[in-house]
Amino acid sequence: MEHITLLLAIVIVTALVFDFTNGFHDTANAMATTISTGALKPKTAVAMSAVLNLVGAFLSVEVAKTISSGLVDESGITPEVIFAALVGAILWNLLTWLVGLPSSSSHALMGGLIGATVASVGFGGVNGGVVVTKVLIPAVAAPVVAGLAAMLAARLTYKIGKNTDPKATAKGYRAGQIASAGLVSLAHGTNDAQKTMGIITLALVAGNVVAPGSNPPLWVIVSAGVAIALGTYLGGWRIIRTMGKGLTDLQPQQGFAAQTSAASVILASSNLGFSLSTTHSCSGAVMGAGLGRKGGVVRWSTATRMFVAWGLTLPAAGLVAAASEYVTKQGDWGVAAVAVFLVASCVAIWFISRRQVVDHTNVNDVEEEPAGVVTTAIAAVTPPPAGELKATIPAPAEPESPRPATV
Structure with a gap:
């Protein structure tokens, strides 16, 4: 580490800051359903994660090698x-966290890397085949596969437990949720922490500190793991609220099915070196589990906003990175200007978030959507069950007896 320059040190610190934001941005992936169903208390859940x-x-370091080389x-x-x-x-x-949308930290990083590379050396600096096979295809396939798996798993759990006591069944699945949430957290560490390891290793290669194709040094692995763990413990409560309550209403059976399906997809992709989005996988699994229960629904207005954010992630991060690269090429003052811009933007977003605080005390509170007005109106005009007609329709008043005539 004796050859690390000041600029390289700034890059490493910035990478760890990204890792930290990745942690609190993606806490919802593992713990949103566990918190929303009451399987774990919010602070306990994020500490475990x-x-x-x-x-x-x-x-593993397979995903890190995909990013770095x-x-x-x-x-x-x-x-x-x-x-x-x-x-x-x-x-x-930070922007997607502010509005509570579960977008992909992984795609933000890769979009930024692609945009900055194109601005620096042109499109020839990007390996298009790797982008398609190990980024874009998994981005589309992961939520679909996880969603279908979660939907089938949820239906299976309800079929198996249809003749059992509902309270006992829910209690058992809450215990299963704790185990499956732990598995998702473990999978998240194997996939997302490695992306920061890969980007730091790439910076070390660019700074001639390590040889091209090298695995991440041990200190890189440790620092990236600690940074993402600290961010996770902070808790991205805004996104936890959206994932746990905003997309659909989950029962413990569905939460267990969603988390198990997502963990399976993430762990499999990590072993194959696919840099997929854990957010896409977990969001797809939550929607699939929501549809897996008879009468279950997905709030497609929220899901649509989320899909739009997914589509904008790569180009938006890429455009900001390309503009930043143009400024940094101007010399030391350019690097300093971009650094000041980043710090100022982070502080501004934090102050804006303080206007409406979301934390562990109100994470399960959901504001009523406009659709609730329609639901109320329907309930108002729907006739009550037959057994309630007598209670709701007053009996006609008996006619008064005629008064005696007076002389």
């Missing part, structure tokens, strides 16, 4: 390019 994210960071051409990458990429990713993470 933080520890398992840290453990998961040490289990597969996505872009290392020969054209400089520390300034990586710094610009991280600026785009961090700002997109």
Whole structure:
């Protein structure tokens, strides 16, 4: 580490800041359903997730190698390019967190890296085949596969437990949710923490500190694992509210099905080196589980906003990164200007978030949507059950007896 320059140190610190935002942005992936169904108290849930994210960071480096040596051409990458990429990713993470939308931190990072690389050396610096096979295809396939798996799993759980006591069944599945949430947290550590490891390793290669194609050094693995664990413990309560209550109403059986399905998809992709989005996988699983219960629904207005954010992630982070790269190429003053812009933007977003605080005390509170007015109106005109007619329709008044005539 004795060859690390000041610029490279700034890049590494910025990468760890991104890792931190990744942690609190993606806490919802593991714990939203567990919190919404009451299987764990909010603070207990995020503490458990933080520890398992840290453990998961040490289990594999396949995804880190995809980021550090597969996505872009290392020969054209400089520390300034990586710094610009991280600026785009961090700002997109914070903006989507502010509005409570579960977008992909992974795609924000990759979009930033692609945008900064194109601005620096042109489209030739991006390995298009890797982008398609290990980024875009998994991005589309992951939520579909996880959603179908969760829908089938939810239907199976209800079929198996149809003749059992509902309270006992719910209690059992809450216990299962705790285990499956732990598995998602572990999977998140194996996938998302590695992306920061990969980006730091790429910066070390660009700074001639390590050889091209090297695995992440141990200190990189440790620092990335700690950063994402700390962010996870902070808790991204705004996104937890959206994932747990905003997309659909989940019962413990559905929560267990969603988390188990998502964890299976994420762990499989980590072993294959696919840099998929854990957010896409978990969101798809939550929607699939919502449809897996008879009478279950998905709030498509919220889901549509989420899909739009998914589609904007790569280009939005890429455009910010490209603009940042243009400024950083102007020299030291350019790097300083981008750094000041990043810090000022982060502070501004934080102050805006204080206007309406969402934390562990109100994470399960949901504001009524306009659709609630329609539901109330329907209920008002729907005739009550036959057994309630006597209670709701007053009996006709008996006629008064004629008064005696007076003389």
